[in-house]
Amino acid sequence: MITLDLILPDTRYPIHIGHGLLEQVDLLLPHLPVPKAAIVSNETVAPLYLARLRQALEARGVACLSVVLPDGEAHKDWQTLNRIFDALLSGNAERKTTLIALGGGVIGDMTGFAAACYQRGAPFIQIPTTLLAQVDSSVGGKTAINHPLGKNMIGAFYQPRAVIADMDLLATLPERELSAGLAEVIKYGLLGDADFLAWLEANMPALRARDSTALQYAVKRSCEMKAVIVAEDEKENGVRALLNLGHTFGHAIEAGMGYGAWLHGEAVAAGMVLAAAASAELGWIKQEEVERVRRLIAAAGLPTRAPQMPVEQWLSLMAHDKKVEAGTIRFVLLRRLGQAAIQPGLDITLLERILRANS
Ligand code: NAD
Ligand code: MG
DSSP: OOOEEOOOSSSSEEEEEEEOTTTTTTTTGGGGGSSSSEEEEEEETTIIIIHHHHHHHHTTTTTEEEEEOSSGGGSHHHHHHHHHHHHHTTTTTTOOOEEEEEHHHHHHHHHHHHHHHGGGGOOOEEOOOSSHIIITTSSSOEEEEEEEEEEEEEEEEESSSSEEEEGGGGGGSSSHHHHHHHHHHHHHHHOOOOOHHHHHHHHHHHHHOHHHHHHHHHHHHHHHHHHHHHOOOOTTSSGGGGGGHHHHHHHHHHHHTTTSSHHHHHHHHHHHHHHHHHHHTTTTTHHHHHHHHHHHHHHTTTTOOOOOOOOHHHHHHHTTTTTTBBBEEEEEEEEEETTTEEEEOOOOHHHHHHHHHHO
16 A cells, blocks of 8 residues: 655545455544544445445444436536435434545535534545546635536535555546546646656556556556645646646537537647647647557547537637636646646637547
8 A cells, every 4th residue: 555645734644545445444544533434425435335345344443325326427517415414404414424425526526615604614534436536626725516507616625534545446446437447547648747657558458457566556546636736726726627637628629519429538638638729739749749648548548539519619618627727728738748838818719629620
């Protein structure tokens, strides 16, 4: 097991990464102020892992209640959030009862937001069960639910007490979800570490075969990079925006195609190709480097071309992104492979060219 520490101005917490961690409740116990926990999971993950976690906790004297929510992004909403509060209140959960998120990013985001709100703040622990949640959503304290008018629009910054990433849980993850998580892993290489990018090129087959040593290294390196960036800029006033590489285009794809048609990671993958192509247009990277990005994304089992949409639709979808400031779309592009930079605004003819070439 590897343990990273995320150090923030007001708190710090460990990120444990390894194998067989689900039942190692010694990792959890130091973070429970009282021996009471509420495990939040969903209908897919609960049958696989909930009983093992619950029994391990109960064997150590922790009283547990559990909430099993319907699966899917469509349920990351107010009604489903309320089911967590119903269970907490009817189960007499106290302010010091620890909420444990056992699931992917949807469960992690909802549980974190529930913890931020329940009695004005209950402790919370993340046990991410998707690759995407292990490398991205469980770390950094962004929590939210969706509103019919926008994704992740209702939420809070609220940090967990600990993150426990168990590689064994990825064994049951559908192939497509694994690839979606790999998109965010590739993102870290592109935005900040050329050596890691080269490592990913060499190890992509091992990652897709779920080689546990390779997965553990990829999760570790991703979490290290996210932890450094979040420690520097917890509330996204500066450098944290670099984590949105591929996301401005990606969010437009997700919204334009209808949420759920493209997985987030798939949209980000095509978005990163567009970001690379725009960077080449600006003369920041070479065309052959765009092709290198495209090859790696294809090797991860991800789409390298965006769906076709009129440029006006792209612009209007991108203008709705949370990253828009004073009407200017702030693009995260590649100064070189392994170094991202913010570019405020792109020329419309340049956009048209890269969209035509990559859709
Ligand atoms: P998800 O939570 O919907 O999980 C994907 C699917 O995999 C679901 O059907 C889930 O039930 C299933 N699943 C989860 N773990 C499994 C396992 N071990 N075995 C078998 N099936 C399993 O999706 P996700 O990709 O994990 O997360 C996406 C969400 O995360 C989005 O809502 C997004 O907004 C959010 N997110 C948040 C942040 C953040 O910083 N808070 C960052 C990135 C994404
Ligand atoms: Mg993302």
